[in-house]
Amino acid sequence: MAENLFCYFSLLCAALVVAAAAAADQPLPDQPAMEALQKELSATLWKPSSGSSYCSWRGVTCNSTSGSVERIALPRLGLSGNISGVSRLKSLRLLDLSSNYFQGAVPPSLGELPALEYLDLSANNFQGSIPPSLGAIGSLRTLNLSSNSLTGEIPGELKNLLQLEELQISDNRLVGSLPGWIGSLVNLRVLSAYENRLAGSIPDSLGSVSQLRSLNLHSNLLQGPIPGSVFASGRLEVLVLTANRLGGTIPESIGNCSGLSSVRIGNNRLVGTIPSSIGNASGLAYFEADNNWLSGEIPPAFARCLNLTLLNLASNRLSGLVPPELGELRNLQELIASNNSLAGEIPKPLLRCRNLSKLDLSNNRLNGSLPRDLCGASRLQFLLLDRNSIGGAIPPEIGNCARLLELQLGGNRLTGSIPPEIGRIKNLQVALNLSFNSLRGPLPRELGRLDKLVTLDVSNNQLSGSMPPEIKGMLSLITVNFSNNQLSGPVPIFAPFQKSPPSSFSGNKLLCGEPLSSACEGYLGSDGDVVDRRKTSYKVILAVVGSGLTVFVTVSVIVVLFVLREREEMNAKAAAGGAAAVIPSPVIVAGNVFVDSMKQAIDFDSVVRATFRDSNKLASGTFSTVYKAVMPSGVVLYVKRLKSVDKTVVHYQNKMIRELERLGSLCHANLMRPIGYVIYEDVALLLHHHMPNGTLAQFLHETPPDESRPDWPTRLDIAVGVAEGLAFLHQVATIHLDISTSNIFLDAQLNALIGEVEISKLLDPSKGTASISAVAGSFGYIPPEYAYTMQVTAPGNVYSFGVVLLEILTTRLPVDEVFGEGVDLVKWVHSASGRNESPEQIMDARLSTVSFAWRKQMLATLKIAMLCTDRTPAKRPKMKKVVEMLIEVKQN
Numbered sequence: 001m002a003e004n005l006f007c008y009f010s011l012l013c014a015a016l017v018v019a020a021a022a023a024a025d026q027p028l029p030d031q032p033a034m035e036a037l038q039k040e041l042s043a044t045l046w047k048p049s050s051g052s053s054y055c056s057w058r059g060v061t062c063n064s065t066s067g068s069v070e071r072i073a074l075p076r077l078g079l080s081g082n083i084s085g086v087s088r089l090k091s092l093r094l095l096d097l098s099s100n101y102f103q104g105a106v107p108p109s110l111g112e113l114p115a116l117e118y119l120d121l122s123a124n125n126f127q128g129s130i131p132p133s134l135g136a137i138g139s140l141r142t143l144n145l146s147s148n149s150l151t152g153e154i155p156g157e158l159k160n161l162l163q164l165e166e167l168q169i170s171d172n173r174l175v176g177s178l179p180g181w182i183g184s185l186v187n188l189r190v191l192s193a194y195e196n197r198l199a200g201s202i203p204d205s206l207g208s209v210s211q212l213r214s215l216n217l218h219s220n221l222l223q224g225p226i227p228g229s230v231f232a233s234g235r236l237e238v239l240v241l242t243a244n245r246l247g248g249t250i251p252e253s254i255g256n257c258s259g260l261s262s263v264r265i266g267n268n269r270l271v272g273t274i275p276s277s278i279g280n281a282s283g284l285a286y287f288e289a290d291n292n293w294l295s296g297e298i299p300p301a302f303a304r305c306l307n308l309t310l311l312n313l314a315s316n317r318l319s320g321l322v323p324p325e326l327g328e329l330r331n332l333q334e335l336i337a338s339n340n341s342l343a344g345e346i347p348k349p350l351l352r353c354r355n356l357s358k359l360d361l362s363n364n365r366l367n368g369s370l371p372r373d374l375c376g377a378s379r380l381q382f383l384l385l386d387r388n389s390i391g392g393a394i395p396p397e398i399g400n401c402a403r404l405l406e407l408q409l410g411g412n413r414l415t416g417s418i419p420p421e422i423g424r425i426k427n428l429q430v431a432l433n434l435s436f437n438s439l440r441g442p443l444p445r446e447l448g449r450l451d452k453l454v455t456l457d458v459s460n461n462q463l464s465g466s467m468p469p470e471i472k473g474m475l476s477l478i479t480v481n482f483s484n485n486q487l488s489g490p491v492p493i494f495a496p497f498q499k500s501p502p503s504s505f506s507g508n509k510l511l512c513g514e515p516l517s518s519a520c521e522g523y524l525g526s527d528g529d530v531v532d533r534r535k536t537s538y539k540v541i542l543a544v545v546g547s548g549l550t551v552f553v554t555v556s557v558i559v560v561l562f563v564l565r566e567r568e569e570m571n572a573k574a575a576a577g578g579a580a581a582v583i584p585s586p587v588i589v590a591g592n593v594f595v596d597s598m599k600q601a602i603d604f605d606s607v608v609r610a611t612f613r614d615s616n617k618l619a620s621g622t623f624s625t626v627y628k629a630v631m632p633s634g635v636v637l638y639v640k641r642l643k644s645v646d647k648t649v650v651h652y653q654n655k656m657i658r659e660l661e662r663l664g665s666l667c668h669a670n671l672m673r674p675i676g677y678v679i680y681e682d683v684a685l686l687l688h689h690h691m692p693n694g695t696l697a698q699f700l701h702e703t704p705p706d707e708s709r710p711d712w713p714t715r716l717d718i719a720v721g722v723a724e725g726l727a728f729l730h731q732v733a734t735i736h737l738d739i740s741t742s743n744i745f746l747d748a749q750l751n752a753l754i755g756e757v758e759i760s761k762l763l764d765p766s767k768g769t770a771s772i773s774a775v776a777g778s779f780g781y782i783p784p785e786y787a788y789t790m791q792v793t794a795p796g797n798v799y800s801f802g803v804v805l806l807e808i809l810t811t812r813l814p815v816d817e818v819f820g821e822g823v824d825l826v827k828w829v830h831s832a833s834g835r836n837e838s839p840e841q842i843m844d845a846r847l848s849t850v851s852f853a854w855r856k857q858m859l860a861t862l863k864i865a866m867l868c869t870d871r872t873p874a875k876r877p878k879m880k881k882v883v884e885m886l887i888e889v890k891q892n
């Protein structure tokens with residue numbers, strides 16, 4: 001884990017004074033260079049009092065004998081400035097400036113560092129090409145330039161980096177080809193150049209890089225074959241070539257690599273058969289080769305890769321049978337082979353893979369019938385067999401598929417009726433699709449038990465009879481399709497039905513009532529009770545509230561800072577003044593920018609004017625309204641206009657300014673601290689960096705489903721970040737008043753920053769800056785004890801953090817009617833074992849089924865979340881402990 005990044009100005013000062021005293025007697029060799037560098041780095045982190053030893057500066061490590069600087073490690077600190085002066089530190093061995101805001105060219109002068117072994121400039125905004133001079137650093141072993149905006153080709157001079165072990169240049173805009181001389185970097189273990197615009201072919205010379213463990217070149221424009229030589233040494237462990245234009249066949253020599261654990265070569269133009277030597281790559285855990293032109297049969301030799309967890313061969317031209325031998329893969333979690341030409345029956349041995357959670361054989365030519373013991377032994381969650389030629393009846397044993405989340409059987413030749421046992425698949429929630437078959441008989445009443453199901457499609461069958469009223473038990477339904485059957489009688493009055501388009505019910509001659517245009521004469525009144533979704537949600541909320549949070553609703557949240565005019569008033573003024581340009585700028589009472597490098601870039605008048613425009617409004621929270629403000633310099637800011645309802649406290653302004661300035665120097669990588677403020681008339685605006693990735697709430701809940709979801713490692717990093725930020729706040733005796741995913745912001749590198757810290761600080765009654773009746777936080781995050789204590793405490797913060805963790809684990813909202821009446825996310829999770837639900841059914845299955853490692857980490861994190869959300873405040877761990885536990889999860 002990275003060193004603890006926080007600093008607290010006063011602590012830092014103290015440390016510096018001590019260090020200065022110790023070092024006062026002898027001059028240090030790098031003093032001028034370090035002082036020059038300190039002036040460049042636009043950060044509050046190095047504020048040396050004169051004469052202090054740079055060896056005690058944050059992130060700096062010196063040689064204990066000579067006093068020269070050997071390491072500078074300053075990742076994730078929001079730094080910018082010109083670092084070319086670093087080249088004066090001739091003893092430097094490690095330079096880590098990753099995840100900052102450096103821009104411009106990578107300084108060519110870095111090539112003048114004769115002892116440099118580790119250079120990490122990743123995740124900045126460096127532009128231009130990779131300086132050829134870096135090739136002169138003969139001692140370099142790790143070079144990481146990934147996640148910048150570098151252009152041009154990989155300079156040939158880098159071929160002199162004969163000691164290089166790790167080369168990471170991914171996520172840039174590099175062009176040209178991968179040079180053949182890479183083969184001369186014989187010590188290279190890791191080569192990552194993914195997400196660039198590299199063209200040409202993968203050089204055959206990689207075969208000489210006998211130490212290569214990881215080759216990741218995905219998302220480029222690479223052509224030509226996968227050279228067999230990359231497997232020659234037998235040491236390759238990870239091969240990721242997804243999303244290129246690679247052709248040719250998968251080399252036979254892949255079997256050389258017994259340690260190969262991950263092969264991802266999907267989205268290319270690979271042809272030919274999958275070599276059966278794959279069985280010799282016995283350590284294989286992931287094999288993903290979807291969206292290619294692979295043909296022939298699935299080699300039964302895969303069965304020798306006993307660690308195989310995921311096998312994705314979808315969208316190829318594979319034919320033949322699904323080898324029954326795959327049933328020996330006890331660790332297999334996902335078998336995805338849809339969109340091929342696979343034939344024969346569903347291989348029964350496969351259903352014995354106890355860990356199998358996803359079986360996707362849709363759009364093939366499978367025939368035969370559905371095996372009776374479909375879910376006999378496995379933990380199937382996704383069973384996708386649609387668009388095949390499967391005949392026979394749906395076996396009643398389908399009711400044993402207790403863990404199933406999605407069942408796709410559409411487009412087959414199924415006959416018989418829908419077995420009532422289907423109502424026993426209580427967990428079915430994603431979809432039940434039986435469309436385009438030859439099913440007959442009535443809709444079973446038991447369908448009504450599927451109260452989590454969102455999508456139901458039974459269209460295009462020969463189902464008959466009336467629609468049973470019990471069907472209204474399907475409380476979560478959103479999309480339905482009953483069309484083209486022989487159903488009769490009235491469509492039950494049920495909001496999801498009436499909200500559907502008529503086409504969902506059309507093609508049933510004898511069906512009547514809304515949303516169909518044919519009215520039901522003679523039927524009316526037989527179905528009187530109206531279940532309205534709005535009513536349901538209202539009931540749910542009331543019940544949740546009634547269960548201990550009533551107070552939240554009845555307590556008016558009164559935030560008192562100083563007088564603020566109503567926004568409407570402001571708008572009226574703006575309107576009266578005509579266009580924004582004509583508004584006379586208000587007299588600014590006070591304003592300051594804490595970050596030196598930004599002083600020039602921020603114009604207070606522009607800040608104020610930005611808040612006059614509604615189109616700049618980004619969000620409106622409990623305590624503030626947030627605007628986006630674009631400065632004339634091009635810098636984009638978040639401007640927070642504080643809300644207030646009391647008009648008597650104007651005289652607190654000075655205290656407030658002092659508090660703000662203090663907050664500006666309070667720094668921790670996971671706190672979003674103000675970079676300045678503007679006070680005019682009686683309005684206070686707080687300035688923040690623009691957060692391009694929005695809030696954690698948006699990140700978790702608003703990512704379009706088609707886009708890649710935030711993955712588990714990213715989520716865990718975010719959780720750790722939030723925990724660290726909160727632990728730091730508690731350490732400096734600050735209670736956050738409103739922990740929620742809407743108050744956690746994500747910077748360009750997806751680091752989590754806790755927002756609204758200043759609100760918590762400014763509103764702290766003990767500070768005398770404000771008086772508040774009650775501040776409760778956000779709905780769903782409020783600890784149960786708040787109902788009677790009316791106080792937000794440190795354990796209360798831990799509870800709210802636990803809710804955030806649960807949200808990260810489940811991708812569910814903290815309050816949602818799908819949990820049922822009176823149940824919020826916390827209750828839903830805590831009562832899972834009572835409902836006989838496994839953790840799998842709680843955690844986001846799209847993450848937990850990706851790998852054992854992820855699942856294990858998620859389970860461990862779930863345990864922590866359960867502790868944090870314990871009803872009894874005293875039983876919840878301290879934030880410091882939570883950080884330790886989460887870091888342990890991450891390291892395992």
Ligand SMILES: *[C@@H]1O[C@H](CO)[C@@H](O)[C@H](O)[C@H]1NC(C)=O
Nearest residue numbers: 063064065066067068070091
């Ligand atoms: C300190 O520097 C000297 C040479 O200047 C070198 O010999 C020694 O190994 C260094 N010490 C450490 C701990 O790296």
Ligand SMILES: *[C@@H]1O[C@H](CO)[C@@H](O)[C@H](O)[C@H]1NC(C)=O
Nearest residue numbers: 082083084085103104105107
């Ligand atoms: C940084 O400073 C050096 C010399 O002081 C100069 O040559 C270089 O152009 C500067 N780089 C940037 C990005 O401003």
Ligand SMILES: *[C@@H]1O[C@H](CO)[C@@H](O)[C@H](O)[C@H]1NC(C)=O
Nearest residue numbers: 098120122142144166168190
């Ligand atoms: C940069 O790459 C090196 C070498 O692969 C790696 O150890 C380091 O963690 C990377 N840095 C970041 C910020 O990912």
Ligand SMILES: *[C@@H]1O[C@H](CO)[C@@H](O)[C@H](O)[C@H]1NC(C)=O
Nearest residue numbers: 228231232233234252253256
């Ligand atoms: C690796 O594969 C190549 C080509 O298939 C073969 O010549 C070589 O002997 C293999 N090496 C090992 C260690 O198996």
Ligand SMILES: *[C@@H]1O[C@H](CO)[C@@H](O)[C@H](O)[C@H]1NC(C)=O
Nearest residue numbers: 252255256276277278279280
């Ligand atoms: C697989 O390994 C065995 C023994 O290690 C070897 O005899 C065989 O030739 C290999 N098969 C392939 C296809 O590489």
Ligand SMILES: *[C@@H]1O[C@H](CO)[C@@H](O)[C@H](O)[C@H]1NC(C)=O
Nearest residue numbers: 258259281282283284306307
């Ligand atoms: C399978 O995975 C386990 C655990 O990661 C590992 O110890 C074992 O060596 C792997 N098996 C093979 C054949 O690589």
Ligand SMILES: *[C@@H]1O[C@H](CO)[C@@H](O)[C@H](O)[C@H]1NC(C)=O
Nearest residue numbers: 329330331353354355852855
């Ligand atoms: C399923 O996977 C787990 C690891 O998550 C493993 O411990 C277990 O042995 C596997 N189940 C079977 C039946 O092999």
Ligand SMILES: *[C@@H]1O[C@H](CO)[C@@H](O)[C@H](O)[C@H]1NC(C)=O
Nearest residue numbers: 290314315336338339360363
């Ligand atoms: C199979 O093809 C369909 C339609 O082209 C596509 O939507 C689906 O994602 C494919 N399945 C897989 C697993 O790639």
Ligand SMILES: *[C@@H]1O[C@H](CO)[C@@H](O)[C@H](O)[C@H]1NC(C)=O
Nearest residue numbers: 342343344345365366367368
């Ligand atoms: C199922 O498919 C296999 C392979 O194509 C074929 O041999 C067999 O006759 C088919 N069975 C039925 C019942 O159609």
